[in-house]
Amino acid sequence: MTTPLDPHLFVIFGGTGDLAARKLLPALHELITVGGADAKVLAVGRKALDDEAYRHWATTHLAEQGYVDLSWVDRCHYQSLGSDSDAYEALATRVAELEADGRTTGNRVFYLALPPAAFTPTIAGLGRVGLPTSDGWVRLVVEKPFGTNGATAEALGDAVHECFSEEQVYRIDHFLGKEAVQNLLALRFANPLFETAWNRDRVARIEVTVAESIGVDGRADYYDRSGVVRDMLQNHLTQLLALVTMEPPGDFAPESIRSEKVKALGAVPPLTHGDMTYAGYVGYADLDGVSTESRTATYARADMRVSSWRWEGVPFVLRSGKHMPERETR
Missing domain, CATH: 3.40.50.720 (NAD(P)-binding Rossmann-like Domain)
Structure with missing residues (x-):
């Protein structure tokens, strides 16, 4: 209730x-x-x-x-x-x-x-x-x-x-209000079937994709100063990464969940240029508010790993983009 x-x-x-x-x-x-x-x-x-x-x-x-x-x-x-x-x-x-x-x-x-x-x-x-x-x-x-x-x-x-x-x-982070995201903790920790299989012995690879079919029309001035990494990867997708990889908290108080998320992110080695892929959609540079010298990416992919006993050796891929062929979150 x-x-x-x-x-x-x-x-x-x-x-x-x-x-x-x-x-x-x-x-x-x-x-x-x-x-x-x-x-x-x-x-x-x-x-x-x-x-x-x-x-x-x-x-x-x-x-x-x-x-x-x-x-x-x-x-x-x-x-x-x-x-x-x-x-x-x-x-x-x-x-x-x-x-x-x-x-x-x-x-x-x-x-x-x-x-x-x-x-x-x-x-x-x-x-x-x-x-x-x-x-x-x-x-x-x-x-x-x-x-x-x-x-x-x-x-x-x-x-x-x-x-x-x-x-x-x-x-x-308003992305965390999505019903599927809200249910992720319950899916993991309230269901023994999932929790016992949630590790490197049962999972070969984890990918998180947030593809948006819309562009950045109407907010290009803001977006050109942030780009897809600051707009999506370092907040929305990183929060999902933390929820997926964190260890069970002692209880579900906000402080306990936050502590485990911080530990999970602390196990992610720093990314190098070779771990990242960037791109931009056709027509972005012509939008009002976009600098003529802009190199802002509207698509990014990060290849990552998590150095913990649970996830060592499992590849993680985070990707997001604007003006993609279809809208998809998975």
């Missing part, structure tokens, strides 16, 4: 972006229409829209994906952030207005569906106007990538902790 969600205000920074249209709004649709979640939604963005214009935008994108019964979209509101110096003060006022009826009891989710460069100023803006503190619970959700290397990840962590406590922070 699913635990009912507390009433809350769900604030989406990047509310008119690709992630909001393809992932967050469909997820909210399911939570509200199927799960019965009592939530108000406040989309925040740079576009000059009002509530009705945003509801039309959201309805259009949901309908294009086959969703029906969209009456819940009336719960959606929109706040244009703009570049004014008092933009976050205006946001705080709007949050207070939406919470004035007492229905959400001060519970707030701030979801940063934004380019990584916008994380730090957005978090600082929230902190400056006191939004991380309320009479209810407050959660900050930060989408991947969390920095581009160790130093930038630590700097972002410091910026987050200046305004939010660690208990309030959720670092999210």
Whole structure:
């Protein structure tokens, strides 16, 4: 049985972006229409829209994906952030207005569906106007990538902790929300048949493939600075690799699972140039936002191994690409 969600205000920074249209709004649709979640939604963005214009935008994108019964979209509101110096003060006022009826009891989710460069100023803006503190619970959700290397990840962590406590922070890889991924731990550890065969004596090779039929139209400016490795391999596929290769945790508490995943990844030797294959799809270089000197890959394959007693000698292949002949995850 699913635990009912507390009433809350769900604030989406990047509310008119690709992630909001393809992932967050469909997820909210399911939570509200199927799960019965009592939530108000406040989309925040740079576009000059009002509530009705945003509801039309959201309805259009949901309908294009086959969703029906969209009456819940009336719960959606929109706040244009703009570049004014008092933009976050205006946001705080709007949050207070939406919470004035007492229905959400001060519970707030701030979801940063934004380019990584916008994380730090957005978090600082929230902190400056006191939004991380309320009479209810407050959660900050930060989408991947969390920095581009160790130093930038630590700097972002410091910026987050200046305004939010660690208990309030959720670092999210939305790929892990897929049902098949969610079921992977149960498949492995709750089924003795699979767990006893889950090793080098029974498995000859493991391949993880995420092929997307769509290109990067509409987000080429972001994608050209990240590429397929940062967009897919170092987060989505690496998380799957960890779930597949980790040892059984002592319990299923988040800290225990995270510890075993870290150990599993620590057993992966560093990759060399010879372990990697890169390619790009025809037409990518002509997209608006792509540098004329771009060498960004839209397809990558990593040949890996895991130096542990369970997986020594088993080849691992991670691959992902955009604009592939067909969409496939396996």
